Amino acid sequence: MSNWYLQNGKESDVVLSTRIRLARNIKEFEFPNKYSKEESRNILKKIEEITPSLGYGLKFIKLEDIDDITKISLIEKHLLSPEFAMSKKENKAILINDDENICIMLNEEDHIRMQVFSAGLDLENLLNLSVEIDEKLENLINYAYSNKYGYLTSCPTNVGTGMRASVMVHLPALTATGNIGKVLQAANNFGMNIRGIYGEGSQSQGNIYQIFNNQSLGISEQEIIKNVRAITEKVIQQERLARKYLGKKQIDLENRVYILFLLL
Numbered sequence: 032m033s034n035w036y037l038q039n040g041k042e043s044d045v046v047l048s049t050r051i052r053l054a055r056n057i058k059e060f061e062f063p064n065k066y067s068k069e070e071s072r073n074i075l076k077k078i079e080e081i082t083p084s085l086g087y088g089l090k091f092i093k094l095e096d097i098d099d100i101t102k103i104s105l106i107e108k109h110l111l112s113p114e115f116a117m118s119k120k121e122n123k124a125i126l127i128n129d130d131e132n133i134c135i136m137l138n139e140e141d142h143i144r145m146q147v148f149s150a151g152l153d154l155e156n157l158l159n160l161s162v163e164i165d166e167k168l169e170n171l172i173n174y175a176y177s178n179k180y181g182y183l184t185s186c187p188t189n190v191g192t193g194m195r196a197s198v199m200v201h202l203p204a205l206t207a208t209g210n211i212g213k214v215l216q217a218a219n220n221f222g223m224n225i226r227g228i229y230g231e232g233s234q235s236q237g238n239i240y241q242i243f244n245n246q247s248l249g250i251s252e253q254e255i256i257k258n259v260r261a262i263t264e265k266v267i268q269q270e271r272l273a274r275k276y277l278g279k280k281q282i283d284l285e286n287r288v289y290i291l292f293l294l295l
Contacts, residue, residue, distance in 0.1 A: 035132045036108055040151015045267045047199040047239065048150055050109070051157040053165055054184045054193040055143040058173040062185045063138055071122035071138050078126070078137055081171040085164065087128050089135070094123040109199070110134040110146070133164065140185050141193075143168070152263060154196060154256045161194075162252070181248065191248030196259045200266060203238040204273030214269055222246055223262045242266065 036048065056062060057077070060070045079091045094116070097105075102116040108131065115123065115136055126135040136144040145168075147160045168174075175183040182193040189195070205211045218225045222245050242263055244255045 038150040042152040046152045049153045051161045052195040053145040054141040054189045056175040089126045197243035206238045
C-alpha cells in the first residue's frame with residue numbers, strides 16, 4: 032500500500048490532505064518550556080519503553096539520528112514542523128510508522144504531539160484513529176489533566192481537548208478571482224483559522240492553505256470536527272464555483288499564463 036500522500040482521497044480536486052493533532056503532557060514532568068535536561072531525557076526514555084505496546088508499527092527515532100535531507104523530506108510531507116525538525120536542542124524524538132500516516136513528535140511545544148494524516152477530506156476516520164491511539168497512550172502514562180479545563184498544554188489556546196483538526200486545501204481559482212480575502216474573513220468569523228502551507232505564522236505557497244479550528248476549550252472533539260467540515264465544504268463549493276467562472280474566461284486566463292511564462 033502506498034503512503035497517504037501518494038493517494039487521492041475524497042474531494043481531492045480541492046482538498047490535498049487532512050491532519051488531526053493532539054497535544055498531551057505527562058503529569059510527572061514540567062512542561063517543555065520549564066523542564067530540565069534530565070526531565071526531557073526521562074520523557075524520551077519513558078516513551079521509548081512503551082512504544083512496542085502501542086502497536087501500529089511505530090518506531091522510536093531520536094531527532095539527532097535523522098540526517099538533514101530526511102528532515103527536510105519530513106517537513107515537505109508536513110509530518111514535522113520546520114521549527115521542531117531543525118531544532119538544535121537535545122532530547123527530541125519521533126514515533127513514526129512505515130506508512131507515515133502516524134507521526135508523534137516528542138518534546139516539541141508539549142511532551143507529546145500526536146499527528147495522524149490522510150489524503151483528501153477524512154476528518155471522521157482520523158478522529159477515530161487519533162482517539163484509539165490516545166486511549167492506548169493514556170493507559171500507559173499519566174496525562175496532565177484537569178477536571179475543570181481538560182488536557183493541560185504549554186500554550187493556553189490548546190487547553191481542553193488539545194486537538195487541532197486541519198485540512199489542507201488548494202485554492203488557485205479563489206486567489207485568481209481576488210475572492211480569497213473574503214473566504215479567509217468568513218472562516219475567521221466562524222471560529223476557524225486559514226493559514227499558509229506550514230500552519231500558524233506561515234504564508235501561502237502555491238495557493239495552498241490550511242483550515243483549522245481556533246477553539247479547543249469548552250467544545251468536544253466531535254463538535255470541532257463538525258465545524259471544520261462545515262467550513263471546509265463551503266470553501267470547496269466556492270473554489271469550484273470560481274473554477275467554473277475562470278473556465279468561461281479561458282482566453283483571458285490563457286493570456287495571463289503566457290505572459291507569466293514569458294516573464295520567467
